[in-house]
Amino acid sequence: MQSEWLWGLGGGLLIGLGAAMLLWGNGKIMGASGMVGGLIDGSGRSDWAERAIFLIATFAAPLVLYPLFTEVDTHISSNWLVLIAAGLLVGIGTRIANGCTSGHGVCGISRFSLRGIVATLIYIAAGGASVLVFRHMLEAI
Amino acid sequence: MRLLFSALSGTLFGAGLFISGMTDTAKVQGWLDIFGDWDPTLAFVMGGAIIPMFFAWRLAEGRRPVTQAYFPPKPPVELDRRLAFGSVLFGMGWGLSGLCPGPAVASLGYGGVMHWVFFAAMLVGMGLAPYVRAALFERALPAE
Numbered sequence: 001m002q003s004e005w006l007w008g009l010g011g012g013l014l015i016g017l018g019a020a021m022l023l024w025g026n027g028k029i030m031g032a033s034g035m036v037g038g039l040i041d042g043s044g045r046s047d048w049a050e051r052a053i054f055l056i057a058t059f060a061a062p063l064v065l066y067p068l069f070t071e072v073d074t075h076i077s078s079n080w081l082v083l084i085a086a087g088l089l090v091g092i093g094t095r096i097a098n099g100c101t102s103g104h105g106v107c108g109i110s111r112f113s114l115r116g117i118v119a120t121l122i123y124i125a126a127g128g129a130s131v132l133v134f135r136h137m138l139e140a141i
Numbered sequence: 142m143r144l145l146f147s148a149l150s151g152t153l154f155g156a157g158l159f160i161s162g163m164t165d166t167a168k169v170q171g172w173l174d175i176f177g178d179w180d181p182t183l184a185f186v187m188g189g190a191i192i193p194m195f196f197a198w199r200l201a202e203g204r205r206p207v208t209q210a211y212f213p214p215k216p217p218v219e220l221d222r223r224l225a226f227g228s229v230l231f232g233m234g235w236g237l238s239g240l241c242p243g244p245a246v247a248s249l250g251y252g253g254v255m256h257w258v259f260f261a262a263m264l265v266g267m268g269l270a271p272y273v274r275a276a277l278f279e280r281a282l283p284a285e
Contacts, residue, residue, distance in 0.1 A: 008184075011186060027213060030154065075165055086234040086262070088263070090242065090263050091270065092270045093229070097230075110197075123232035123235060130236025
């Protein structure tokens with residue numbers, strides 16, 4: 001499907017507009033791991049309502065779009081052990097690094113933040129290594 | 142007003158993640174599969190997302206956000222072991238599952254029960270993170 005990069009670009013622009021909206025509206029970095037993590041470890045108690053509404057909207061928007069598309073499949077693994085290990089790694093890792101794809105990637109790179117650029121290079125390299133090892137060498141995913 | 146901006150931002154974020162294919166774990170793992178059947182879509186998603194933000198940061202100079210006195214300051218350039226260690230863990234989990242935190246939230250409503258398994262584990266990980274951080278990185282620091 002040649003049009004997939006167009007959907008990617010279009011969706012990417014929406015993601016960037018969302019980040020710009022939060023930056024210009026509330027003076028905040030749009031980082032998904034920070035939004036969720038702040039509610040979990042209590043560090044985001046002072047603005048919990050803003051975080052909750054952001055996350056509810058993130059959750060709800062695809063539900064509105066979902067019926068408009070055919071053949072939506074997330075292709076998620078059916079191996080719950082893999083998913084639990086991955087979830088723990090993503091949860092611990094993003095909070096220790098203070099950001100994920102949205103915070104370090106989108107918001108950091110766009111302002112030429114060295115931290116954001118380095119973090120992004122590292123997690124893409126680690127992700128590539130992870131797929132190489134677990135898919136091609138161990139054939140576990 | 143701040144809640145309205147949060148809601149609008151989250152809506153754009155969720156819609157963008159869904160439309161772009163970031164919630165499709167096969168596409169994400171395909172992008173990370175450099176030595177296999179590589180899928181370049183995510184480069185377009187990243188590029189597309191960075192364009193509006195590039196201008197948002199450029200226009201921010203000398204101005205202020207609608208509901209706050211100042212824009213978030215640039216973090217002091219501090220590349221530390223925490224950033225590297227955390228990003229390695231995150232990348233490993235991202236490759237294993239094809240999910241990062243944003244898409245994990247965006248796909249909860251329609252992706253099925255396995256998305257909840259990942260999400261629950263991610264929340265546990267986020268809850269454990271302060272303890273892991275303290276054990277690994279704060280032990281040797283002098284008291285402030």
